[in-house]
Amino acid sequence: MNGPTTRIGVPKIRIRGLSKSFGPKRVLDGIDLDVHPGTSTVVIGGSGSGKSVLLRCILGLIEPDAGTIEIDGVDVLAQGRRDQEATRERIGMLFQNGALFDSLPVWENVAFGLLARRKGRRMSRTAARQRAGQVLTQVGLDPSVGNLQPSELSGGMQKRVGLARAIAAQPEILFFDEPTTGLDPIMGAVIDGLIVDCVKRLGSTALAITHDMASATRIGDRAAMLYQGRLVWQGEAASLLHSGNPLVDQFTHGRREGPIGMELRR
Amino acid sequence: MTDPEVAEADRPTLAVRAAAPVSALGRLVLDTVGGAGRLALFALNGLSHLLRPPFYWRNFLSAFFEFAFYSLPVVALTAIFSGMVIALQSYTGFSRFNAQSAIADIVVLSVVRELGPVLAGLMVAGRVGAAMAAEIGTMRVTDQVDALGTLSTNPMKYLVAPRLLAGLLALPLLVVVADILGVMGGFIVSVVKLGFSPAAYVANTFSFVQPMDVIVGLAKAGAFGFLIALMGCYNGYHSRGGAQGVGASTTSAVVAASILILCFDYVLTEMFFSR
Known part of the structure; x- marks a missing residue:
């Protein structure tokens, strides 16, 4: 697994040890993730893997149990109400169903x-x-x-x-929650194209979550896979389809047999 | 240990089984107290946003019209027929004691002190409280409430505070109309059907009703309007799980507001009219 800080420079978004449980269920388990300025990172993972919770924690819509989330080196979880509002003015978000x-x-x-x-x-x-x-x-x-x-x-x-x-x-930072869900493949490609154009034109930093592999490779410069609340792989989005990680390989190729399937059958 | 022995060891003891109802009662009490606390904090949070800018006047006016204007027909009809029924029923009872002249007094006091605020409150709870819970609940389950948060807008300030103020101010206005129409209903039945003198009926009405009766009736209406908006917003805001969750929160909003209106009516009557 590649480490979270393989790139040089201060990350735009820096997440360390992020954990969140709902009752006995641990949804996020010590997430470490860096998103560098001007890049697009895509987090992939199956339904219920914690992708949406991760995004909502970063947006301040859910309070994590532990960990830090820094934007430009400032811990947003420790910010007061006014500072949080100021931070949110620098953020744009596309919700799954448009909202x-x-x-x-x-x-x-x-x-x-x-x-x-x-x-x-x-x-x-x-x-x-x-x-x-x-x-x-x-x-x-x-x-x-x-x-x-x-x-x-x-x-x-x-x-x-x-x-x-x-x-x-x-905005300086853009978040995308399942941007192509519910769209036909052509419209999905159109939306992905628009996202890439907008991110480039604004020079924004982007973080998207998706389980659509075509979308992930189109949008992302970097990619990470979330599985059972943990980031099990991080790397270049272009290498998603041949990552060498059995979990990522099974997920990206949509194979029924593999470590994820074995977990599901347990 | 053999299997039957294990099963025997796992079985709850007599003391544990005997304590189960007590435990259930304890849980119920804790849930109720916790729920009341959460509701109170929600109300305080909503009210605190009325004191801090910005204030969303358009949302307030929209909620105010929903309360005061669009509820007017249903409240008016309820009030006028209630006044008519009270006049008829009072006549039936009072004629046995030759006390028919008290009908005007009974009608005006019943309507202004109780029936105006309570019936208007119950009607509006069914209409506006349900709509509020459904609207905010739908916004919650379709991520619109979260979207507000990401657009530098506090959902409590944008959705809840204007509605609370609208409820507080609009229901007293509706009740003024309900009071007038309720008394008018009694007047129509008394004059047209029961043969009362119009001048005497009006004179009796005005001589018996005190300003305090009207003021307390309107204060009750303000409290009921606030409760309707609070229950609509609270249940909608905490909706979960799609259409079924929104439906459940809508039902809860109406039921809870109706019960609270009747409870608070007793408390306020005890405070102001029991002496």
């Missing part, structure tokens, strides 16, 4: 983060609406889509709007 606000039109969904910022950095509604139109264009949607309600959009369009919302404030 668009039903009660707001598309443009307001996209501009939500710009309107919700602290006083002084908050945009006027007119400017935010204009910016929403620009970002919708960037993700391949017509600005007139901004006047629709989220319920009027197809799944692929909702994902694009979710991506537009994530990048609207030009």
Whole structure:
């Protein structure tokens, strides 16, 4: 297994000893992970392996039991409320199902983060609406889509709007939760392409979780595999399909026989 | 040890079995007290966000209209028919003692002190409390609440605080309308069906009702409105597990709000009217 700090330089996101249990079930068990500036890291793993919990811990939506999460060398878990809000302004997130606000039109969904910022950095509604139109264009949607309600959009369009919302404030860090789940392969490739474009254009650091191998190799520079709450492998995303790790090999090739299957049968 | 011996050793002793109901009761008490504590902390957290900017006026106005405007027809109908029924029932009872002249007093006191706030509260709990729990619950299970958090927006401030304030302010307004319509219902039945003099009925109504009756009735309404919003938000906010979870939290919100309205009605009546 490659170590978490094989690259030179200060990581943008540095996770050490992250653990989380729900009752007797240990979901994350001492995770060490570095995400370097300007790179995209993909965490793969089966359902229930702890991927979403890892992401939610980093986002501050779940409080871990132990460990540290540093962004630019600052422990975000030790931050006060105001500092945490400031940190979140530097982050964009694309949720698995889009998580668009039903009660707001598309443009307001996209501009939500710009309107919700602290006083002084908050945009006027007119400017935010204009910016929403620009970002919708960037993700391949017509600005007139901004006047629709989220319920009027197809799944692929909702994902694009979710991506537009994530990048609207030009965040330094982008998180993607299963970005291609529920999409057909073509739309999945389109969304992945948009993600890669956006990350490159903004120069952001990205962390994605997925169990879609095609998506993982398209999005990621680096990859890691989470299995039973532990990171069992980390390396270049390009080497995912021939990692030499039996767990990763079985998972990436979708084989029924192997160490993961044996665990499931136990 | 042989297998039967092992099974015998594993079997709970008589003392343990005898203590099982006590243990269950203890768990129930602890769960209830813990739940009440969590609800109180949730309410305090929500209220504290009313004192700290930013305040989401659009969310407040939307919730206020949902409470006050869209609930108006159902509350109005409930109030007017309640006033009519009280007048009829009072007549039936009071005519036996030649005390028909007290009907106006009974109608206005029943409506202003009790039926206005309680019936409006129960109607609104079924309508707005359920809708609130369903909306916030759906937002919870579809990650919209988490999305708020990632967009520098505190969900308690954005979703809960405006609704709590809307409940607190809107239900008293509804109850003013309910009071007027309830008294009017009694008036219509008394004058049209029972042959009372309109002037005498109105004079009796105004001479008997005290400002304090109205004020306490409206204070009750404020408390009930807050409870409806609190139970709607609390149950919705803690929804889990998809459509079934949202349905369960909606039911819980309505049931809990209705029970709390009746409990608090007794407590407030005891505090203000028992002397």
